[in-house]
Amino acid sequence: MLGRFLDSDVFYSFRRNPLAVGSAIVLACILIGSVFSPWLAPTNPFDLASLNVMDSFNPPAFMPDGARANLLGTDEQGRDVLSSIMYGTRVSLFVGVLAVAFAITLGVTVGLVAGYLGGFVESVLMRITDVQLSFPSILIALLVDGIARAVLPRELHNELELYVLIFAIGISGWPQFARTVRGSTMVERGKEYVMAARVIGIGSARIMFSHILPNVLGPVLVIATLSLGQAILAEATLSFLGVGLPPTEPSLGTLIRIGQNFLLSGEWWVTIFPGVALALMVLAINLLGDWLRDALNPRLR
Amino acid sequence: MFAFIVSRLLQAIPVLLVVGFISFGMFAFVGDPILFMLGQDFTLEQKEALIRQLGLDQPFLVQYGHYLWAALHGNFGMSYRLARPVSTLLLERLPATAELALSAAAFAMIVGMPLGVYTGIKRDALSSRLILMFSLVGVSLPPFLIGILLILIFAVLLGWLPSFGRGEVVNLGIWTTGFLTWSGLKALVLPAISLGLFPLTLNMRLVRAEMLEVLRSDYIKFAKARGISQRAIYFGHALKNTLVPVITIVGLQIGGLIAFAIVTESVFQWPGMGLLLVQSIGTADIPVMSAYLQLIAVLFVVINLLVDLLYYAVDPRLRIGRGGGH
Amino acid sequence: MALLDVVDLVVEFPTRRGVLRALDGVSLSIDPGEVLGVVGESGAGKSLTGAAIIGLLEPPGRVASGQILLNGERIDTKTQEQMRPLRGKQIGAIFQDPLTTLNPLYSIGRQLVETMQTHMKLSDRDAQARAIKWLEDVGIPAAAQRIGAYPHQFSGGMRQRVVIALALCAEPKLVIADEPTTALDVSIQAQIITLLKRLTREHGTSVMLITHDMGVIAETADRVAVMYAGRLAEIGPVAEVVKHPAHPYTEGLMGSIPSLTHRVERLRQIDGSMPRLTAIPTGCAFNPRCDKVFDRCRTDRPGLLPSGQTQAACWLYAMEAANG
Numbered sequence: 001m002l003g004r005f006l007d008s009d010v011f012y013s014f015r016r017n018p019l020a021v022g023s024a025i026v027l028a029c030i031l032i033g034s035v036f037s038p039w040l041a042p043t044n045p046f047d048l049a050s051l052n053v054m055d056s057f058n059p060p061a062f063m064p065d066g067a068r069a070n071l072l073g074t075d076e077q078g079r080d081v082l083s084s085i086m087y088g089t090r091v092s093l094f095v096g097v098l099a100v101a102f103a104i105t106l107g108v109t110v111g112l113v114a115g116y117l118g119g120f121v122e123s124v125l126m127r128i129t130d131v132q133l134s135f136p137s138i139l140i141a142l143l144v145d146g147i148a149r150a151v152l153p154r155e156l157h158n159e160l161e162l163y164v165l166i167f168a169i170g171i172s173g174w175p176q177f178a179r180t181v182r183g184s185t186m187v188e189r190g191k192e193y194v195m196a197a198r199v200i201g202i203g204s205a206r207i208m209f210s211h212i213l214p215n216v217l218g219p220v221l222v223i224a225t226l227s228l229g230q231a232i233l234a235e236a237t238l239s240f241l242g243v244g245l246p247p248t249e250p251s252l253g254t255l256i257r258i259g260q261n262f263l264l265s266g267e268w269w270v271t272i273f274p275g276v277a278l279a280l281m282v283l284a285i286n287l288l289g290d291w292l293r294d295a296l297n298p299r300l301r
Numbered sequence: 302m303f304a305f306i307v308s309r310l311l312q313a314i315p316v317l318l319v320v321g322f323i324s325f326g327m328f329a330f331v332g333d334p335i336l337f338m339l340g341q342d343f344t345l346e347q348k349e350a351l352i353r354q355l356g357l358d359q360p361f362l363v364q365y366g367h368y369l370w371a372a373l374h375g376n377f378g379m380s381y382r383l384a385r386p387v388s389t390l391l392l393e394r395l396p397a398t399a400e401l402a403l404s405a406a407a408f409a410m411i412v413g414m415p416l417g418v419y420t421g422i423k424r425d426a427l428s429s430r431l432i433l434m435f436s437l438v439g440v441s442l443p444p445f446l447i448g449i450l451l452i453l454i455f456a457v458l459l460g461w462l463p464s465f466g467r468g469e470v471v472n473l474g475i476w477t478t479g480f481l482t483w484s485g486l487k488a489l490v491l492p493a494i495s496l497g498l499f500p501l502t503l504n505m506r507l508v509r510a511e512m513l514e515v516l517r518s519d520y521i522k523f524a525k526a527r528g529i530s531q532r533a534i535y536f537g538h539a540l541k542n543t544l545v546p547v548i549t550i551v552g553l554q555i556g557g558l559i560a561f562a563i564v565t566e567s568v569f570q571w572p573g574m575g576l577l578l579v580q581s582i583g584t585a586d587i588p589v590m591s592a593y594l595q596l597i598a599v600l601f602v603v604i605n606l607l608v609d610l611l612y613y614a615v616d617p618r619l620r621i622g623r624g625g626g627h
Numbered sequence: 628m629a630l631l632d633v634v635d636l637v638v639e640f641p642t643r644r645g646v647l648r649a650l651d652g653v654s655l656s657i658d659p660g661e662v663l664g665v666v667g668e669s670g671a672g673k674s675l676t677g678a679a680i681i682g683l684l685e686p687p688g689r690v691a692s693g694q695i696l697l698n699g700e701r702i703d704t705k706t707q708e709q710m711r712p713l714r715g716k717q718i719g720a721i722f723q724d725p726l727t728t729l730n731p732l733y734s735i736g737r738q739l740v741e742t743m744q745t746h747m748k749l750s751d752r753d754a755q756a757r758a759i760k761w762l763e764d765v766g767i768p769a770a771a772q773r774i775g776a777y778p779h780q781f782s783g784g785m786r787q788r789v790v791i792a793l794a795l796c797a798e799p800k801l802v803i804a805d806e807p808t809t810a811l812d813v814s815i816q817a818q819i820i821t822l823l824k825r826l827t828r829e830h831g832t833s834v835m836l837i838t839h840d841m842g843v844i845a846e847t848a849d850r851v852a853v854m855y856a857g858r859l860a861e862i863g864p865v866a867e868v869v870k871h872p873a874h875p876y877t878e879g880l881m882g883s884i885p886s887l888t889h890r891v892e893r894l895r896q897i898d899g900s901m902p903r904l905t906a907i908p909t910g911c912a913f914n915p916r917c918d919k920v921f922d923r924c925r926t927d928r929p930g931l932l933p934s935g936q937t938q939a940a941c942w943l944y945a946m947e948a949a950n951g
Contacts, residue, residue, distance in 0.1 A: 131316055134553070134601055136560035146582035146590050233443045240445045241567055241579050260449060260568070264464065268453060275446045283441040290437070519727035526681060526722075527742045527793060528715030531708075537741075541732050 020291035023284040030281050034089035042071070043080045057267050073269040076262065081269060084255055085277045091251040092278070095165050096232035100224060102170030103231075107177025108220060112208045114178065115185025126182065129175045137172035141234055144168035145243050158246060165244055169234045173227055180223060184216035218296055225289035229282045236278055252278045309609060313602040320598040324591035325368045378588040382581065387592045391574060396476045397467055398573030401565065402558040404489055405497035410551065413501040417508025421543075422535055424513065432505075439502035444561050448495035448568035455491060463488050465570040496565040500554050507550055511543040518542075545612070552608035556601050628699060629656040630833050631680065631801055636693035636703075638672075638679050647904050649675050649688065651857045654931070657801065662827070662834040664848030664865065666841055666880075668901050671854040673837045677803040679703070680835070681718050682710040697801075716746045719799035719832075723806040725786035729778035735762070735789050736774035739796055746797040761792040765822060784815035788822065795826060801833045808843060820847055841880060845869050853877050856901055856912040863937025873939035875917045911942065919943060 014020050038044070059073050072081040114125040132140065145168045152160065188194060189212070197207050238244035239253030247254055252274045259271025371378070380387050420429040439447075456464035468488030470477040479485030515521065516539055524534050563575030570576070574593070581589035638650035650672045657663045665673045678684050680695055682705065695703040697717060702710065714720075722728045730738060739758035743749055749757070755774070762770035765788040767781075778786055787807065794802055804823065808816040824847055827834050836848055844851050845865060852862040853874065861874040872878040879897035899916040902908060908915055914924040923942045932944040 134556070134605055135597070136557045138563075139560040139597065142563070142578075142582065143590070143594060146585075149582065150585040150587060150590075229441065233441075236443055237445060237564055240443075241564065243579065243582050256446065256449065263449065263453060264457060266457075268457070271449060272453065275449060279438075279442050279446060282443075283438060286437060286441045519722060519724065520730040522683060523720070523722060523728045523790075523793070524730070525683060525711075526714055526720035527745070527797070528711050528713070529741060529745055530711070533741065533745070538730050538733070542730070545732070 014291065014295065017291055019287050023287040023291075026280060027284040027288065030089060030277075030284070031093070033086050034093055037083075037086040037090050043083045057262075057270075059267075059269065072273045073267075075259065075270045076267075081273050084250065085252070085274050088250050088252045088255050088274060089277060089281065091162075091245060091249060092232055092235055092253070092281075095162065095169065095235045095245075095251065096228055098166045099169035099173065099231040099235070100228050102166060103173035103227065104177055104220065104224060106170065107174035108181050108213070108216075110174065111178040111181025111183075112185050112213060112216075115182040116189055116204065116208050116212065118186075118189075122182070125178070129178045129182075133175045133179070137230070138234055138237060140172040141168040141238060142241075142243065144171055145238060149243065161245060162249070165235055165238065168238075169231050172234065173231060176223055176227065177220060180219050181216050184219065185212055188212045188215050222289060222293045222296060225285060225292055229285040229289065232278070232282055232285070305613070306606070306610070309606050313606070316602065317595075317598055320595060321369055324594045378592075380581070380586055380589050382584045382586040382589075387588045390577060390589065391592060391596065394572060394574045394577055396478060397571060398559070398562050398566070398575060400479055400489065401492055401496060401571060401573060402555065402562055404493035405558055405562075405565075406500070406555060408493055408497035409500035409504055409554070413504030414508055414547075416501075417505040418512060418535075418540065418543075420505065421509040421512025421516070424509075433509075436502040436505050439498050440506075442498075443564075444495055444499055445564050445568050447498050448491070448565055451491045451495050452568070462491050464491075467572055492565050492569045492571055495568070496558065496561060499561065500558065503554070504547070504551065508543060508547055511547055512539060515539045515542045548611055549608050552604060552611060556604055559597070559600065630659045630661075630698060631657040631835075632694070632696040632699075633676070633680065634694040634696070636676070636679060636695065637691045638675055638684065638688060639691040640688045642687075644905070648691075648907075649857050649904060650679070651907075652693070653854070653857075653859050655852050655859065655862060657833045657835060659800065659833055660828075660831050661850065662824075662836055662848045664844035664851040665835060665837045665854060666839060666844050666851060667854035667860075668839060670901060670904075672857040673839075673854050674805050675857075676854070677720070677805050677835060677837050681714060681720055681803055682707065683720075712746070715742060715794075715797040715799060717799050717801065719794040719797070719802040721787075721790055721794045721802060721804040721807045724810045725783060725790045726778070726810075728790055729786060729793075731778055734775045734777055735781075736776075738789075738793060739774075742793055743796050757796070761796050762789070764826065765789070765792045766818075783811050784818060787811060787815075787819050791819070791823060791826065795830065795832065798830060799832065801835065802827065803835045803837070805837045806839070807836075808840070809838070816843070823847070841869075853880070856907055857904060858912055859931060859940060860913065861937055861939040861941075862931065863935075863939075867936045871935065871937075873934040873937050873944065874913075874941050875919050875943075876913050877939075911940070 014024075057074060057076060072085070074080055075084065110125055110129065114122040114129075145164060148164045148168070152164075185208075194207060194211065197211055202211075235244060235251060236253030236256070239251045240257045242257060245251045245254050247258060250258070255274040256271050256278070259267075259274065262268075262270050378387055380390060383390065416432060420432055423429050442450075452464045455462045463484075466488060467479050468484035468486070469482040470479045470485055471481045479489055521534060521538060524538055529538070559575075562571075562573060563578060565571065566573045566575040567579055577589060578593050580586070581593075633653060633655050636650055636653045637648065640647040640649055653672070653676055655663065655665075655676075665676065667673050675684070675688070678688075679690055680702075682702065684690070690703050693703070694701055697713070702713065705713075729735070733741075736755065736758050739761060740751070740754040743754050743757060759770045759774055762774065767773060767785060767788060778789070781789065787810075791807075794804075807823065808819050811819060820843055823834070826832070836844065838844060848865045850863060851865045851868050853860045853868070853876065855876050861868060861872070861877045863873070868877060869881060872881050876897070897916055902912065902915075908925070910923070910925045910927055911917070911929055914920050917924065921942070923945075927942070929940045929942050929945070931938040931940050932942075934941075934944040
């Protein structure tokens with residue numbers, strides 16, 4: 001199967017596109033660096049015992065009075081910025097991927113059901129989808145998070161913050177999948193293999209998930225990639241606003257927020273480097289998503 | 302067309318009701334206003350007096366009714382955190398957010414659309430490729446990061462523009478404006494750019510994509526076959542057809558701007574509604590949150606309606622009605 | 628002198644799997660006032676020939692070799708900007724689907740006026756008056772009232788009439804009509820063809836009528852060119868080609884048309900299908916399906932050889948030519 005993939009049009013288009021290849025490489029590096037951060041990072045920034053407050057605000061290694069040990073400098077508590085970034089990226093990715101997975105699960109299911117069953121069910125589901133689509137997703141995520149924050153007692157909330165975020169971002173992102181999948185399902189519904197399955201007597205659920213689903217996954221893949229970028233940005237934004245991940249388990253957004261306080265006093269690296277890392281990651285994801293969309297678009301071939 | 306407006310309004314009502322219900326639900330089931338308003342020590346009498354005062358001893362539906370009624374009159378209760386009427390708070394901060402959103406929208410449109418047309422027409426030129434690359438960066442950079450970068454460059458390093466606040470504002474009765482003072486305008490520049498960059502890149506890519514699509518259509522081919530000039534094709538036929546779908550998206554953008562203003566206001570400490578919301582969420586200030594929710598819902602319904610009307614006005618196919626041939 | 632001369636036209640499409648030859652040495656000519664039908668299956672290259680002549684080949688397609696001459700002047704080497712004044716004024720075009728061919732946001736009057744003013748110096752009032760006259764000419768009732776109407780307000784047949792008016796309003800010498808009736812109801816098709824015939828005769832316009840419908844050709848054309856797999860199979864006066872087809876492919880085409888007057892046991896069907904452009908057989912492109920095939924057909928590609936009043940690309944006629 002790998003052989004078939006390497007031979008395919010899609011891979012050909014990938015090889016020819018330097019941006020896509022570049023993005024994939026960057027992304028791979030980021031992935032490895034973040035997932036394996038406990039082993040790869042120079043220091044563990046959250047091991048309080050290893051922190052020395054005398055180390056605080058070391059400028060990055062490449063600056064004239066920089067510390068050799070800290071490639072990207074340290075923050076106000078002496079934590080190495082590079083390590084913080086690696087751990088932070090890990091958290092950001094975790095939230096982003098799970099949020100998208102949640103959104104896909106919910107959105108694809110709704111889309112399949114609405115597209116296949118039609119009628120009243122479809123109208124209701126699509127109405128909900130459309131209404132939610134007309135609100136900016138960041139607002140929805142914000143409000144869901146706000147409600148959770150108000151509902152849960154403080155300690156429980158802090159423990160579950162990660163999952164609250166995943167839920168909030170996922171909830172804000174499912175409609176786009178539902179819309180697309182519903183459209184594709186409607187198209188597939190009229191095709192003969194579906195009718196054949198019905199005639200044999202296969203149940204609706206099985207038809208939807210085993211027969212139709214594989215055929216509608218194409219556009220879902222493209223949206224998923226772009227959605228991942230959006231989810232990561234959403235998490236970063238929420239953390240930046242202070243309603244996301246706390247400083248004890250920071251994501252890139254949290255790091256940027258904390259760092260902004262030191263921008264005016266000259267220690268720019270505490271906020272800029274996490275920002276660059278975030279931007280690079282999302283840029284790479286977007287580039288790959290763009291390429292994927294063009295590669296899978298039958299009209300452009 | 303009148304029937305159209307009425308039907309859209311009717312469709313909007315269930316949405317508003319649901320939103321109102323959720324907002325009220327937040328009030329009823331979430332948080333404890335007593336704790337907020339009285340602090341930790343209070344006597345039983347104080348508590349009971351407050352309960353009666355807030356109407357919390359009434360049955361659920363009655364409370365809901367009161368809530369909706371009050372909301373319709375613009376009364377959203379008192380902020381837990383600031384102990385002031387929510388509606389006053391929102392009104393105070395509305396001008397700041399509105400002016401920011403408007404400036405950003407203007408920026409996004411005035412710069413974004415022509416760029417989109419240009420990159421659509423000259424699709425393979427080097428300049429187009431560069432602009433597109435830049436736009437991809439614009440879409441990937443989160444608004445707060447753009448804000449921070451702008452602050453770093455223009456405020457910290459160059460010192461040209463302020464890094465927070467709104468500058469001097471002129472009080473015009475119910476509205477305070479920053480447009481009329483030099484410092485107000487200077488303070489507006491960085492926030493407006495950082496808020497508007499994302500919609501700008503979106504506009505540009507959208508216009509470009511539409512333009513490319515339109516330029517591939519049969520009627521453009523036919524126009525070429527009739528020898529119509531390049532200029533008439535691009536700026537007459539193609540542009541007009543491009544703008545029709547673009548208008549809807551741009552109209553809907555205003556909504557996104559209000560939402561993202563929240564972030565920009567945080568970065569620049571801009572005293573608008575967004576900053577208020579963030580502070581409320583952090584402190585679980587329910588009245589503010591629920592009022593904001595309702596306000597946004599109404600705003601979006603209105604925006605959607607206006608955009609639909611605009612679409613109607615621009616596309617003759619919708620105006621005169623279908624068919625009629627023979 | 629012929630109005631249009633196409634000499635050995637080769638059109639190629641560079642693809643990532645190699646260069647595709649979509650037209651391989653097509654030659655034809657059209658005299659002033661003549662209607663040349665171009666017939667063949669889908670994919671045979673008819674539309675491409677028309678597109679190449681008017682200079683609107685979709686990139687990456689390009690003219691690889693050969694010449695296209697209009698009134699003796701080469702036009703295949705002209706740039707887009709040089710071709711523009713010719714389009715509409717010398718060469719007009721009619722496309723298949725009138726709904727997508729007309730700009731939905733411009734009134735039909737505006738589209739007419741614009742076309743005329745691009746090529747002729749006319750005041751707005753004169754252009755408007757002429758536009759109304761054209762609409763009347765093509766048979767739009769109440770033309771003066773409907774001039775401000777939009778394309779979607781007309782039925783398919785009416786729209787195609789408008790398209791014809793647009794194609795002819797700058798008085799071109801040649802009109803390339805690419806499947807002008809295919810998208811229309813059968814009942815309307817006849818009307819449109821009659822209209823086209825009448826108008827072009829009135830204005831002395833030549834027509835290159837591209838279609839897969841042999842019946843339309845028989846009705847309308849003076850001469851007909853049969854295309855197959857990017858090449859010309861046969862070309863000659865319409866009556867001859869229809870009654871005495873020379874090329875076996877044309878024979879097959881004629882035999883597959885049901886006739887009201889003539890009873891047959893079953894309609895003839897040509898076995899197999901037209902080869903894909905990437906897999907054209909050596910020698911004569913038709914040889915795998917031909918029932919008169921012999922050895923030479925499989926190795927050498929035939930040029931156009933005379934057979935009576937027509938010419939056919941078939942080795943059957945080589946012996947005739949040799950016999951004088």
